Amino acid sequence: MTKTSETTGYNERLEQKLATIFAGGHPKYHEKMKESNKLFVRDRLNLLFDGGEYVEDGRFANVEAGDLPADGVVTAIGKINGETVCVMANDSTVKAGSWGSRTVEKIIRIQETAEKMQVPMLYLVDSAGARITDQLDMFPNRRGAGRIFHNQVRMSGMVPQICLLFGPSAAGGAYIPAFCDIVIMVEGNASMYLGSPRMAEKVIGEKVTLEEMGGARMHCSVSGVGDVLVATEEEAISEARRYLAYFPANFAVKPEKVAGTVAKAGRSLEAIIPENQNAPFDMYELIDQLIDEGSFFDIKKLFAGELITGLARIDGQVIGILANQPKVKGGVLFGDSADKGAKFINLCDAFSIPLLFLADVPGFMIGTKVERAGIIRHGAKFIAAMSSATVPKISVVVRKAYGAGLYAMAGPAFEPDVCIALPTAQIAVMGPEAAVNAVYSNKIEAIEDPKERLKYVQQKHQEYKEEIDIYKLASELIIDEIVAPHELRKVLSQRFAFYETKDLPMPYRKHGVFPV
Amino acid sequence: MTALKASMAGTVLNILVAEGDAVTAGQAVITIESMKMEIPIEAEVGGKVEKIHVEVGSFVNEEDTLLTLGE
Numbered sequence: 075m076t077k078t079s080e081t082t083g084y085n086e087r088l089e090q091k092l093a094t095i096f097a098g099g100h101p102k103y104h105e106k107m108k109e110s111n112k113l114f115v116r117d118r119l120n121l122l123f124d125g126g127e128y129v130e131d132g133r134f135a136n137v138e139a140g141d142l143p144a145d146g147v148v149t150a151i152g153k154i155n156g157e158t159v160c161v162m163a164n165d166s167t168v169k170a171g172s173w174g175s176r177t178v179e180k181i182i183r184i185q186e187t188a189e190k191m192q193v194p195m196l197y198l199v200d201s202a203g204a205r206i207t208d209q210l211d212m213f214p215n216r217r218g219a220g221r222i223f224h225n226q227v228r229m230s231g232m233v234p235q236i237c238l239l240f241g242p243s244a245a246g247g248a249y250i251p252a253f254c255d256i257v258i259m260v261e262g263n264a265s266m267y268l269g270s271p272r273m274a275e276k277v278i279g280e281k282v283t284l285e286e287m288g289g290a291r292m293h294c295s296v297s298g299v300g301d302v303l304v305a306t307e308e309e310a311i312s313e314a315r316r317y318l319a320y321f322p323a324n325f326a327v328k329p330e331k332v333a334g335t336v337a338k339a340g341r342s343l344e345a346i347i348p349e350n351q352n353a354p355f356d357m358y359e360l361i362d363q364l365i366d367e368g369s370f371f372d373i374k375k376l377f378a379g380e381l382i383t384g385l386a387r388i389d390g391q392v393i394g395i396l397a398n399q400p401k402v403k404g405g406v407l408f409g410d411s412a413d414k415g416a417k418f419i420n421l422c423d424a425f426s427i428p429l430l431f432l433a434d435v436p437g438f439m440i441g442t443k444v445e446r447a448g449i450i451r452h453g454a455k456f457i458a459a460m461s462s463a464t465v466p467k468i469s470v471v472v473r474k475a476y477g478a479g480l481y482a483m484a485g486p487a488f489e490p491d492v493c494i495a496l497p498t499a500q501i502a503v504m505g506p507e508a509a510v511n512a513v514y515s516n517k518i519e520a521i522e523d524p525k526e527r528l529k530y531v532q533q534k535h536q537e538y539k540e541e542i543d544i545y546k547l548a549s550e551l552i553i554d555e556i557v558a559p560h561e562l563r564k565v566l567s568q569r570f571a572f573y574e575t576k577d578l579p580m581p582y583r584k585h586g587v588f589p590v
Numbered sequence: 591m592t593a594l595k596a597s598m599a600g601t602v603l604n605i606l607v608a609e610g611d612a613v614t615a616g617q618a619v620i621t622i623e624s625m626k627m628e629i630p631i632e633a634e635v636g637g638k639v640e641k642i643h644v645e646v647g648s649f650v651n652e653e654d655t656l657l658t659l660g661e
Contacts (some may be wrong), residue, residue, distance in 0.1 A: 352627050403598045404627030441599050443652055505626050567617040 095133060095143045103290075107167060110263055110519065113307050115148055115165040118198055121311045122161065122387035128152030131183060135176040137290055143168055146201075149184035155319050160188035166241050171201035173204060175211035175530035178219050185225040192324040193539045194313065196589045197250050200241030219246060226253035231424035234321045238310050239264035239290070239300070243558040252299060255421050256317060256373065259290035259300040266293055266300075295376040297376070298410060303376060317371060320385045320392050321425050328426045328574075334390035334567075338367040342368075343559030348538045351474050351505065357382055357399045360472070360507035362562045364388065364430075374414050380404070381411035383418040385427070396483070400473075409414040409477060415482065416459040428466035428570055431490070434512030436477030436505065454589035456482050460494040462586065466491050466573035467565060469500035469549035471553070486552055491573050494552045494565065495544050510534045592635055592659045596650040602625025605646060611639045613659065620644070622657050637661060 078085040098114060107114060113121075120126035128150040135145035146168035150161045162181045164171035173181075204213055214216050223246075226235060227418055230253065238255035241263055246264045251257040267288030274280045274287065286292065293300035302317075302570065304310045322329050346360050361370065361382070367385040378404040384395055396415055400406035405414075438444075438453050460467075460482060468491060469484035480501060484490040495501070495538040502509065511518070515532055521527040540546075547553050557565050600622040605609070607619045618630040637659035644656050 354628060354630055404625055404629045406598065406625045406627065410600075436627050438627065439598065443599060507626050523621070558639070 078279065086201050087287060091134070091137055094140075096274055098165055099141075099142055099169070101571040103167035107557035110558075111306065112166070112200070112263060112524045114167065115163050115198070115200075118213045118240070118307065119148060119150060119152070119161065119163060121308065122154065122196070122198075122270060123152035124154060124156065128161070128184065131175070131187070132180040134339065135180055136174065138316065141168075143148060144175070145174055145180065146171055147173075147177045147180050149180045151184075154194075154315055156325055157192045157193070158191065159196055159317070160184050161189070161196045161198060164201040164241075166200040166202075169202075169205065171241065172203060173201065173212055173219060174205045174208045177205075178212045178222065179217060180304040181222050182217055182225060184347065185222065185229065189225070189229050192233060192326070193322060194236065194318060194321065195229065197235070197254060199237060199239050199247070201242045201244070201247050201248055202242060203247045215558075223253055224250050224316070226250070230255075231325060231420075233324045234318065234425065236314055236317065238314055239266070240310065241265070241308055242267075244268075244270065256301045257293075257299065258302040258313055258317075259294060260302055260307055260310050261290045262307055263307075264290040264300075285421060290583075291294070291376075294374070298377045298413060300377075301373050317385075319452070320371060325424055325426070326422075329392040330389065330393070332390045337365060337563060338362045343496075343562060347473060347496070347559065349498060351500055352406070354400045354474060357397045357405075357434070360432070361386070361395060364566060366390065373418060376406065378410035379416055380406060380408065383414055385422075388563065388570060391567070391569060391570050394418060394425055394427045395430045395432065398435040398479075398483070400434050403439075405435050407435060407445050407453065407456070408444060409449050412438075412449075412452040412482070416455040418458075419459040419463050423463035423465050427464055428573065429484070430566065430570075431460075431467070431469045431484040433454040433469065433471045433475040433480065433483035433484060434473040434483075435475055435483060437477035437479040438482075444523075451589055453478060453482065457488075457543055458589050460587070461488050463585050464576075464578040464580075466570060466576050468569060468573075469493045470562065471495045473498050473499060474500045474502075476500075476502055477506050486554075491555045492569060492578065494557050494562075495548070496559050497544065497556060497561070498559075499544050499553075499556075500542060501544070501547055501552070502538075506535045506538045509538055541563045591640065592637065593648050593655040594619065594631065594633060594657050594659060595619045596622060596652055596654045596656055597631060598622070598629065599651045600629060600649075602646050602648045602650060602656075603628060605642060605644070606659075607639050607642075609639050609642055613637065613639060622650065631656060631660060635659065 075085045075087050108490045134169050136142040146165050147162045162184050235254045237251040237257045239259045243266045265288040271282050271284050287575040296301040306575050348355050371385040380401050382397040386395055467484050486493045548556055603623040604621040609624040613633045614636045617633050619633050620631040640658045640660040642657045
């Protein structure tokens, strides 16, 4: 920095202030971070932004306090993949990343900036929560912490909002991840909880570890609050950069098309799909044959694995895929899979990402357990989200699509732009076995000779299968097209390109009453 | 000791291992029939099959223990 006169020494004074700010909290907290494989907030930002470059607002917040550099949060503007983004990043070396009044004001301001500029907003969270000593200045007021969540909700679907969770996200702070489009969590360090294990023991008498109650793996596999589980902070940052490449800056523009690649080398779809409707297979192998190699971004991979949701590219075009996974729970839809599907559809529809549904679904789960858990209202969420989505929707019936499973996977009644059947497709209210039992159970039981009974059942199965033959459905214009499996990738690529100009007016109303 | 639990309600269709067998993580050990589908149940960790708690034809509810694995 240029030297200034001894009387004022203004540059020297500035330099000294900046040095304390860039140093963050006490060295012992930096040491602690290193021990838990955590990076200092400014090192995180260097990795996150293109070229490690960013500009910062409110850098001097609480500079007079001496021990609160930047008031424990860095708010910055920089570029990711060449596109502008706004970021707030907690500094856990400063009072454990807790929020004081200026911390909160800085977060609110960077959100307002992201909204005005219509660019993505990233939250790098590592915070113990509210600074109780400052509560009147940061908790209940108009520009208190509540405003952060209010802003998140208003900005939802306007610009992408991403949470990278590096440490705790405690109490009210746990709503930052909850209101984001996606939450990336570092295993072993990231956690979310409303009340800490210590509080749980005091208030309700439960003894539990942090990992069990609010750890990254638990949230990514059981609660579904987390979306992507990673091993290191570096991986979290590279995944966030990779994720953003699928998205436009805001809802008003479309995702960028890039040069496509070929699909991964592998078996043909004909070889992958078993002809026996009831036999399991790995849907991931099929997806690999449809998309550009290496382009899949799995969302909630460890949660409700019976439904696969992820972003991908076909010939460079961004799409969102929802696919039943016959290998996990037979591909049957449960409450959790319905929630997973609904959130993913909302995400894609908000940012003009076309949807591909790959159906191989026996239906929604039945039985006491799921009925008591409200599978009907969970299923309604999924169907409502799919039904309201106005982006291009292609429904492909891979094998079976029974009952409400056909509806959830964008069946013909829900205005997909096309409903394609593979020759292995079977569309019906229920499968042949269940249907014959339902309709003819009295007659079947009345036949005493076991051989005769079997013969009768087999005959009825045959009749049923003829009734739901896929060419009959095509002839009745129920499905729009039958495609040979090995041609599916090409057909999808062509059709997504044709549907690019799809533009539906929104219905005249404020909003639907969304089932929850 | 690890309990391997049923991922969903259904009927035990096949038991692919016997007590005393060594299994590896990811190996299918039991098949459940549910919703007319065959559902492979895979061992989450490797180990020795200590006890099988079900037989072919048993109805199991979600979260019921199917077998226990030891070291």
